[in-house]
Amino acid sequence: MLKIAIIEDELAIRDTYKILLRENFSDVEIIGEAGTVAGAVKLIKEGAPHIVFMDIELEDGNSFQVLQNLRPYHFKIIFLTAYNHYAIKAIKFSAFDYIMKPVNEYEFINAVRNAIETVKTAPDSQEQVTNLLDHYQGSQKSGKIVLRTAEAMFVVNIATISHCKSDNSYTTFYLKDKKEVLVSKGMGEYAHLLEDYGFSRPHQSFLVNMNQIHKIDKSDGGFVIMENGAEIPISSRRKQQFLSILETI
Structure with a gap:
């Protein structure tokens, strides 16, 4: 019991x-x-x-x-x-x-x-x-986030997160080592948590680590090319704000 x-x-x-x-x-x-x-x-x-x-x-x-x-x-x-x-x-x-x-x-x-x-x-x-x-405690950032899946809990260094992808009420975290972690929470909550760690949304369905961007491809409306090779679309509605944030890094 x-x-x-x-x-x-x-x-x-x-x-x-x-x-x-x-x-x-x-x-x-x-x-x-x-x-x-x-x-x-x-x-x-x-x-x-x-x-x-x-x-x-x-x-x-x-x-x-x-x-x-x-x-x-x-x-x-x-x-x-x-x-x-x-x-x-x-x-x-x-x-x-x-x-x-x-x-x-x-x-x-x-x-x-x-x-x-x-x-x-x-x-x-x-x-x-x-x-x-x-x-x-205090103003020091832990630098880690706990991701809870159906099978386990992962303590992840935030700096190792490349990007996140939303699928309705699920969010997939793509890590630097190519590992993927699927959690049963919407991305909106994580966008709020990770904004102080240099994350931004180029598209409604994606959240990217601005410190892991390799380049911006301006063809076909625009794509973010991440260091791990992932291509993330930039929506026209978010493009100006996203590029403005990128310029401040």
């Missing part, structure tokens, strides 16, 4: 989580609850949960302070927040699930199912949490 810990400072919300878990998951055990940093650290160390629900803001601090006092990270995390918290970007870079309050039952159940599945295939969250804390 999988063990779950709830780190949340509002008692009524804790009760909601417990009801949803008991109604939808017969194979989990709620081992305890906490609403403070110290209480959360104690609960996780002593209870050794497989999955932890973590509200970002706690009574006396936040969940990142909890994580800084815990090692190793042999559990999966589902973050919870009442608003578009400044830490959401760090959470997205690390491929953790998060739920906005008030909790939507469908999103809650889906997040728990995802966590249960990843516990079975990849129970260790060490690299994910390390990347999360690197992005969260």
Whole structure:
């Protein structure tokens, strides 16, 4: 049976989580609850949960302070927040699930199912949490992003990403070594995350690493030729903005 810990400072919300878990998951055990940093650290160390629900803001601090006092990270995390918290970007870079309050039952159940599945295939969250804390702390960029596929999680150096291609709600990452990673998220989210790392969109369906462009081919409307030989079309609608960004590099 999988063990779950709830780190949340509002008692009524804790009760909601417990009801949803008991109604939808017969194979989990709620081992305890906490609403403070110290209480959360104690609960996780002593209870050794497989999955932890973590509200970002706690009574006396936040969940990142909890994580800084815990090692190793042999559990999966589902973050919870009442608003578009400044830490959401760090959470997205690390491929953790998060739920906005008030909790939507469908999103809650889906997040728990995802966590249960990843516990079975990849129970260790060490690299994910390390990347999360690197992005969260200070102004230093981690330089890495966690890409979660159906089979595994990849911690990728952002500088090694050549370009990304969108296919509806899926995104394929093409890496410098010719490796490809397919994730089940739309490219819009990644465009927002990677813009500070020199990525731009020459076309609605493509996101390119501007530092890996070999040349611009002006024939047939225009193409970006990447260092790995990939040819990326430039749409007429995005051409002027894209070339302007390229000139600033």
